[in-house]
Amino acid sequence: MSNVSAATGVPMPPMKFNLWGTVDESKPLGSSTRKLLTKLMGVNTDTGVAAKDVEVSQIRLSPVRLSDEQLAELAAIVGTDHLTTDDAQRAPRARGKSSLDLLEWRTDAEISAPDAVVAPSTDAEVLTLLQYCTAHNIAVVPFGGGTSVVAGLTPFAEDAGHSFDAVISLDLARFDTLTDVDPVSGLATFGAGLSGPAAELKLAEHGLQIGHYPQSFPYATIGGYAVTRSSGQNSAGYGRFDDMVREMTLVTPVGIITVGHASPASAAGPDLRELVKGSEGAFGVVTAVRLRVHPVPQVKRYEAFTFPDFATGVAAVRAVTQTGTGPTVIRLSDEIESSVNLSSGDKAGETSAPPGCMCITMYEGTPEHAASRHKETRELLLVHGATSVGEDPARHWEQGRFNAPVLRDSLLDAGALCETLETATDWANVPRLKKAVGEALAASLNASGTMALIMCHVSHVYAEGCSLYFTVVAAQQGDPVAQWRKAKTAVTTALTLNGGTVTHHHAVGNDHRPFMEAEIGELGVSVLQAVKKHFDPAGIMNPGTLIGAS
Numbered sequence: 001m002s003n004v005s006a007a008t009g010v011p012m013p014p015m016k017f018n019l020w021g022t023v024d025e026s027k028p029l030g031s032s033t034r035k036l037l038t039k040l041m042g043v044n045t046d047t048g049v050a051a052k053d054v055e056v057s058q059i060r061l062s063p064v065r066l067s068d069e070q071l072a073e074l075a076a077i078v079g080t081d082h083l084t085t086d087d088a089q090r091a092p093r094a095r096g097k098s099s100l101d102l103l104e105w106r107t108d109a110e111i112s113a114p115d116a117v118v119a120p121s122t123d124a125e126v127l128t129l130l131q132y133c134t135a136h137n138i139a140v141v142p143f144g145g146g147t148s149v150v151a152g153l154t155p156f157a158e159d160a161g162h163s164f165d166a167v168i169s170l171d172l173a174r175f176d177t178l179t180d181v182d183p184v185s186g187l188a189t190f191g192a193g194l195s196g197p198a199a200e201l202k203l204a205e206h207g208l209q210i211g212h213y214p215q216s217f218p219y220a221t222i223g224g225y226a227v228t229r230s231s232g233q234n235s236a237g238y239g240r241f242d243d244m245v246r247e248m249t250l251v252t253p254v255g256i257i258t259v260g261h262a263s264p265a266s267a268a269g270p271d272l273r274e275l276v277k278g279s280e281g282a283f284g285v286v287t288a289v290r291l292r293v294h295p296v297p298q299v300k301r302y303e304a305f306t307f308p309d310f311a312t313g314v315a316a317v318r319a320v321t322q323t324g325t326g327p328t329v330i331r332l333s334d335e336i337e338s339s340v341n342l343s344s345g346d347k348a349g350e351t352s353a354p355p356g357c358m359c360i361t362m363y364e365g366t367p368e369h370a371a372s373r374h375k376e377t378r379e380l381l382l383v384h385g386a387t388s389v390g391e392d393p394a395r396h397w398e399q400g401r402f403n404a405p406v407l408r409d410s411l412l413d414a415g416a417l418c419e420t421l422e423t424a425t426d427w428a429n430v431p432r433l434k435k436a437v438g439e440a441l442a443a444s445l446n447a448s449g450t451m452a453l454i455m456c457h458v459s460h461v462y463a464e465g466c467s468l469y470f471t472v473v474a475a476q477q478g479d480p481v482a483q484w485r486k487a488k489t490a491v492t493t494a495l496t497l498n499g500g501t502v503t504h505h506h507a508v509g510n511d512h513r514p515f516m517e518a519e520i521g522e523l524g525v526s527v528l529q530a531v532k533k534h535f536d537p538a539g540i541m542n543p544g545t546l547i548g549a550s
């Protein structure tokens with residue numbers, strides 16, 4: 001096909017294939033971080049090839065397995081401008097953005113890439129594509145913002161003993177409209193491919209906001225949030241993305257279904273939305289999401305506090321949550337994370353942070369409502385042992401909150417291992433789970449020959465418990481992919497044995513799939529397999545992700 005490479009209607013993902021973010025966003029390590037790495041772990045931070053300087057032409061991608069005839073037939077469905085086999089377009093859809101993904105690009109191995117990228121723009125095109133792929137033994141991986149950290153985008157051509165002839169990446173970028181804004185009810189319908197910032201910009205024209213700010217906000221999409229059960233940093237105020245979803249359109253190989261209700265609540269049997277939230281492309285493609293939205297807040301108030309230790313801070317945050325005083329953001333870092341000051345890329349490793357455990361709070365809404373919630377929250381925190389350190393650290397956190405991930409690329413370049421993981425548990429179990437995670441990570445990484453810096457914060461709160469988010473930095477030893485896989489297996493096993501979920505908001509993908517039985521039981525897995533079989537009889541939808549085909 002003459003124009004397969006020249007397709008102009010396939011949007012280029014904004015992030016560089018082997019980095020978090022763009023080359024322009026990348027930042028060298030600050031001198032304090034370099035010193036810390038060398039002092040603590042013996043990492044020689046002057047070595048290594050910067051990933052930002054590596055081009056797609058220097059990487060070996062798997063060859064395209066689709067015939068000219070198949071490519072022509074697929075192009076006839078979406079239009080020739082909306083299909084490509086160009087390496088520059090296949091590479092950024094070949095992996096997500098976990099550290100394992102980023103490390104894989106740093107090896108000499110051939111990278112399995114989708115055989116083609118298609119960018120449909122209507123439900124009818126998606127349905128025809130899925131039916132074509134079902135008939136021709138081609139697997140399909142939906143692609144939103146490409147921010148998966150659980151290998152949810154890896155193009156597996158085999159699952160449960162069945163081999164596919166090829167894998168295509170189905171990009172949602174052309175599902176990019178905002179429709180049906182209902183400011184009276186506080187509802188709006190979004191194309192699944194809209195990024196967080198694009199969706200918020202469109203909604204702001206109506207004086208409304210979603211209020212979902214995961215750290216991946218600059219790139220992740222509305223559809224991606226829904227199918228991974230994402231949770232944003234303002235979840236204390238606006239809830240996790242799960243809570244906001246009113247309806248979704250799911251295109252499956254056997255037809256199109258809208259899940260959700262025309263009414264705000266319903267008792268008409270089990271809620272089918274729960275089957276689509278967290279489905280990670282294994283049942284079909286979400287093309288539209290109707291969400292609860294709210295007016296853009298008139299004011300924001302900020303205050304940061306410190307606690308003498310993590311346990312005191314956790315008790316205080318629990319009191320706030322269980323009393324329901326209503327901060328929009330509340331997060332508590334442990335001693336190590338507070339001292340490393342991870343909240344912004346350029347300040348990480350500096351010791352300017354006050355001693356103790358840092359707690360950030362923020363309040364949004366009308367001036368009166370934000371002020372009353374702030375007052376009640378701060379009084380409760382002070383009673384529980386907090387010391388106010390003013391609003392600056394909270395403002396600084398908000399300004400820098402999307403910056404930290406770019407540091408990871410520089411750390412990986414420099415020979416450090418850096419990854420995050422997250423879980424959730426009941427308040428009563430927080431000390432046990434935190435200890436178990438720390439011990440599992442330390443034991444595995446120490447055995448590989450490095451000390452590990454393990455940082456933790458309470459990132460999302462519920463009346464009955466909270467999410468714990470861990471960041472670990474160590475020295476790369478031997479094969480860093482194998483080194484982290486081992487540590488990840490050890491720590492995920494520890495989660496299952498110590499009352500934690502294997503994921504609070506990163507989802508399952510391929511990485512957590514082996515733990516699904518521990519998470520929801522054998523019967524639970526077979527229920528999901530039955531649903532998959534119903535929607536996707538040939539198992540073409542995102543093989544390797546969530547659950548195996550039955």
Ligand SMILES: Cc1cc2nc3c(=O)[nH]c(=O)nc-3n(C[C@H](O)[C@H](O)[C@H](O)COP(=O)(O)OP(=O)(O)OC[C@H]3O[C@@H](n4cnc5c(N)ncnc54)[C@H](O)[C@@H]3O)c2cc1C
Nearest residue numbers: 144145146147148152214215216221223224230231281286
């Ligand atoms: C640096 C960093 C920080 C992060 N911080 C957070 C955080 O704070 N909170 C949080 O919740 N998550 C976070 N994540 C995880 C990630 O951003 C989420 O999983 C995100 O919700 C995925 O959205 P996406 O649009 O990028 O989807 P993708 O990464 O493109 O896809 C994710 C999965 O969903 C499938 N998929 C995507 N779109 C669709 C669709 N429309 N229909 C069907 N299937 C689809 C894909 O096939 C894949 O399996 C972070 C990730 C990174 C790299």
